[in-house]
Amino acid sequence: MKRLMRILVLPFALVLLMGADNQEARYQNIGGKIMCTCGCAQMLLKCNHVGCPNSAQMIKELRTNVNQTSNDEEVLNWFRKNWGITAVVEPSTHGFELLAWLLPIAGMGIGLLLVLLVIRSWRLRPATVAAGDMNLAPELEAMRDRARRETEI
Amino acid sequence: MPLLGNFCLLFALALAIYCFVVGVIAAVSKNAVGYRLAETARRAGMASFVAVLLAAVALVYSALTDDFSVAYILHHSNRALPAPYKFAVLWSGQEGSMLFWALLLSCYGFVLRLRHKVDQRLVAMASMVLAGIQVFFLILVNFVAKPFGMMDRVVADGNGLNPLLQYPEMVIHPPMLYLGYVGVSVPFAFALAALIMRYPGEKWIHLTRKWTMIAWCFQSVGILLGAHWAYAVLGWGGYWGWDPVENASLLPWLSGTAFLHSVMMQEKRGMMKVWNIWLIFITFMLSILGTLLTRAGLVSSVHAFAQSSIGPWFTTLLGVVFAVCLIFYIKNRDHLKAENKLESLVSRESSFLFNNLVLLGACFAVLCGTLFPILSEAVRGVKMNLGAPFYNKVMIPIGLFLIFLTGVGPLLAWRSTSYGSIKRNFAIPATVSFTVMVTLMVVWYRSGIRFWTDLNQIYALLSFTLGTLVTATIASEFIRGGRVLQNKLQTNLLAGVYLLMRRNMRRYGGYVVHFGVVLVIIGLAGTAFNKDQEKELGVADSMQIGHYELRNQEYTQDDNANYRSEAALLDVYKDGKYLTRLNPEERWFKASGGQPVHIVANYSTLVEDLYVIYEGSPNGHPFIKALVNPLVNWIWIGVLVIIFGTGMALVPNAAPVTAQVPKAVAVSAMEKQGMRAAGVSE
Numbered sequence: 023m024k025r026l027m028r029i030l031v032l033p034f035a036l037v038l039l040m041g042a043d044n045q046e047a048r049y050q051n052i053g054g055k056i057m058c059t060c061g062c063a064q065m066l067l068k069c070n071h072v073g074c075p076n077s078a079q080m081i082k083e084l085r086t087n088v089n090q091t092s093n094d095e096e097v098l099n100w101f102r103k104n105w106g107i108t109a110v111v112e113p114s115t116h117g118f119e120l121l122a123w124l125l126p127i128a129g130m131g132i133g134l135l136l137v138l139l140v141i142r143s144w145r146l147r148p149a150t151v152a153a154g155d156m157n158l159a160p161e162l163e164a165m166r167d168r169a170r171r172e173t174e175i
Numbered sequence: 176m177p178l179l180g181n182f183c184l185l186f187a188l189a190l191a192i193y194c195f196v197v198g199v200i201a202a203v204s205k206n207a208v209g210y211r212l213a214e215t216a217r218r219a220g221m222a223s224f225v226a227v228l229l230a231a232v233a234l235v236y237s238a239l240t241d242d243f244s245v246a247y248i249l250h251h252s253n254r255a256l257p258a259p260y261k262f263a264v265l266w267s268g269q270e271g272s273m274l275f276w277a278l279l280l281s282c283y284g285f286v287l288r289l290r291h292k293v294d295q296r297l298v299a300m301a302s303m304v305l306a307g308i309q310v311f312f313l314i315l316v317n318f319v320a321k322p323f324g325m326m327d328r329v330v331a332d333g334n335g336l337n338p339l340l341q342y343p344e345m346v347i348h349p350p351m352l353y354l355g356y357v358g359v360s361v362p363f364a365f366a367l368a369a370l371i372m373r374y375p376g377e378k379w380i381h382l383t384r385k386w387t388m389i390a391w392c393f394q395s396v397g398i399l400l401g402a403h404w405a406y407a408v409l410g411w412g413g414y415w416g417w418d419p420v421e422n423a424s425l426l427p428w429l430s431g432t433a434f435l436h437s438v439m440m441q442e443k444r445g446m447m448k449v450w451n452i453w454l455i456f457i458t459f460m461l462s463i464l465g466t467l468l469t470r471a472g473l474v475s476s477v478h479a480f481a482q483s484s485i486g487p488w489f490t491t492l493l494g495v496v497f498a499v500c501l502i503f504y505i506k507n508r509d510h511l512k513a514e515n516k517l518e519s520l521v522s523r524e525s526s527f528l529f530n531n532l533v534l535l536g537a538c539f540a541v542l543c544g545t546l547f548p549i550l551s552e553a554v555r556g557v558k559m560n561l562g563a564p565f566y567n568k569v570m571i572p573i574g575l576f577l578i579f580l581t582g583v584g585p586l587l588a589w590r591s592t593s594y595g596s597i598k599r600n601f602a603i604p605a606t607v608s609f610t611v612m613v614t615l616m617v618v619w620y621r622s623g624i625r626f627w628t629d630l631n632q633i634y635a636l637l638s639f640t641l642g643t644l645v646t647a648t649i650a651s652e653f654i655r656g657g658r659v660l661q662n663k664l665q666t667n668l669l670a671g672v673y674l675l676m677r678r679n680m681r682r683y684g685g686y687v688v689h690f691g692v693v694l695v696i697i698g699l700a701g702t703a704f705n706k707d708q709e710k711e712l713g714v715a716d717s718m719q720i721g722h723y724e725l726r727n728q729e730y731t732q733d734d735n736a737n738y739r740s741e742a743a744l745l746d747v748y749k750d751g752k753y754l755t756r757l758n759p760e761e762r763w764f765k766a767s768g769g770q771p772v773h774i775v776a777n778y779s780t781l782v783e784d785l786y787v788i789y790e791g792s793p794n795g796h797p798f799i800k801a802l803v804n805p806l807v808n809w810i811w812i813g814v815l816v817i818i819f820g821t822g823m824a825l826v827p828n829a830a831p832v833t834a835q836v837p838k839a840v841a842v843s844a845m846e847k848q849g850m851r852a853a854g855v856s857e
Binding site: 044047054055057064065068106107108111112113118119121122123125126129130133134137140141144145146 | 411412413446513516517518520525528529531532535536539540543544547550551554555557558559560561562563564565568569573628629
């Protein structure tokens with residue numbers, strides 16, 4: 023079983039650890055985090071608004087920044103500074119915007135903790151015995167019912 | 176007609192108030208008079224449906240007859256609007272959609288009250304809760320968002336329907352969503368009623384099971400129809416943009432899905448009673464919150480929902496519902512104690528717990544992202560909207576873990592699963608999915624896809640692998656069970672599988688729904704391989720995208736009463752061979768001040784979609800954007816499978832085939848054990 027688990031986990035881990043970047047992929051990736059600011063409410067690379075006053079300029083600036091800067095966060099910060107913080111729809115990983123990333127993680131963490139506490143309390147609690155007379159037949163009947171329900175046959 | 180509509184709405188409000196107030200009195204007085212009062216309340220509730228229906232008919236009639244003296248019709252319709260869209264006017268604006276909500280709610284209430292004999296006391300209490308909600312919506316349509324408000328002057332023609340809504344799916348997508356969200360009110364009403372009454376046992380769950388599943392199915396179909404509408408109409412090549420309105424529809428769906436799973440724990444093991452009660456309360460509150468978020472202008476959306484004054488009303492409703500739920504929970508929480516304990520961590524119970532954790536975690540993450548602009552505005556004074564990159568980063572790993580649980584959960588037994596059983600059950604699905612993963616890696620590598628350089632393609636690989644795991648699990652469940660019956664009843668495997676399904680339609684219907692979800696996931700995973708290309712095409716010019724070549728034959732213009740349009744006629748060749756002709760188009764609707772709408776041309780196959788958008792002609796030639804979107808069709812096929820699976824799960828089970836034992840033998844055997852012969856089933 024352990025061997026099987028290793029076989030299963032290893033490729034996933036390898037695949038997740040791998041990650042090389044090329045300029046086109048970076049351009050697509052960063053462009054997918056920037057919104058066109060003309061008011062069309064579309065992502066920069068998806069803006070299908072012909073004659074858009076902003077997208078051509080923004081795309082040109084994106085190309086230039088991707089070629090000049092190796093750090094993706096710096097490119098996004100450039101857009102935040104020049105086009106306003108609402109131009110980038112992915113929150114940054116510092117300051118107030120970090121909260122957006124932390125909240126879901128905290129929520130999941132607290133949820134996991136609660137689930138573990140619930141499991142612990144269940145395991146410690148004795149099972150409740152159903153009230154009723156203790157004649158053999160109804161009890162057996164109840165057991166049969168329970169078996170039917172739990173095995174679903 | 177507007178007068179009749181107004182009168183019907185007022186009358187419906189009076190009936191709903193009577194149903195609610197008299198329902199409360201009847202619930203308090205437990206004598207014969209109370210019983211008779213409850214009966215009058217029930218009939219008043221049923222009559223309120225007729226009154227609201229008449230009001231809705233009056234509004235539709237006003238739309239069909241172009242009665243622009245009604246302000247709502249003036250703002251949402253025009254003479255040239257085709258008749259089906261005039262019908263859709265009922266839910267295309269704020270006032271109409273509130274009336275539509277009230278109509279569906281009273282319709283659900285009508286069916287519930289009609290079937291009161293299933294449990295008269297519980298239904299009477301649930302009907303009272305439902306009447307309370309009805310009163311809220313009828314107050315709204317009578318005094319706040321009036322669909323029959325009159326114009327003070329006569330106008331020749333209306334402003335027209337939002338052009339984005341002039342699409343066949345918009346005639347069915349909103350009703351589906353509304354049916355889903357309003358449908359949640361029924362299990363909510365039963366849950367609250369059962370809590371108020373300290374109703375023993377799990378009967379409220381049995382009674383609401385079908386309602387919950389139907390509401391969930393409508394929600395799923397509604398959400399995916401909305402996605403299809405976005406894909407076909409918005410013309411940006413995608414179907415889900417994590418817009419606040421989309422998120423608002425997803426929130427109750429996620430909590431509703433968690434409820435559908437965890438409720439099984441209560442039915443089978445008498446566990447998670449508090450959890451289930453709160454899950455259905457939360458699901459109902461989330462559907463109200465979604466309405467509040469999108470209609471009160473708290474968050475901005477690309478969808479055409481106007482900011483309005485109904486926000487405070489929904490905030491009040493939310494507060495009242497929460498307070499009522501909390502009060503009765505605190506008062507009667509001792510009634511919700513679990514009957515059994517968890518016997519093993521490796522069990523179906525645990526998998527449901529984690530399934531609920533992940534679904535609610537996903538719900539919380541979406542809620543955080545949706546509410547973040549409000550928080551950002553409060554702290555920094557700027558509404559910072561979070562877009563797809565944020566949601567994709569947070570939600571894709573959660574989604575992948577959820578698919579993993581979907582694959583693993585069904586293989587775990589209730590109460591406890593032995594190591595041997597895990598090994599036996601997992602061997603084949605794990606091997607098959609691992610083989611698929613390795614095969615995909617090799618095939619992609621050979622075809623030049625360097626998937627390790629793109630996180631989206633890595634996610635796609637994991638999606639295909641886990642999708643295979645779920646499919647293999649489902650198949651193994653069917654085959655294993657089918658084989659048992661095949662041997663027991665001396666029949667063939669197919670008949671065995673059929674009999675297996677007929678014995679437990681809910682379980683196997685659920686597996687079919689899981690398979691539908693896998694198909695949707697496969698469709699979503701295809702996004703990682705999307706291609707797009709943009710070019711200005713003069714006559715006889717061509718562009719290449721993937722295997723496809725698009726040649727512009729000509730472009731045309733058209734003008735009719737409703738809109739003016741431009742279209743390109745593109746011949747499509749695949750690997751040099753003629754395939755089809757596509758006509759991407761752009762329309763400018765006259766009544767809406769010339770708002771442009773893209774009419775996308777889509778050549779769709781099971782492998783990929785060639786999606787072509789006419790973006791305009793700034794220099795006199797069409798500007799064409801073409802996308803190749805792989806596997807998109809599997810999303811819509813997945814929806815059909817989900818509907819089929821839900822339908823299956825709603826079909827009653829067939830009686831199990833039992834081996835015949837001669838009665839005399841059975842009785843004698845039971846007597847030997849001191850058991851009563853009455854226990855023998857004949």
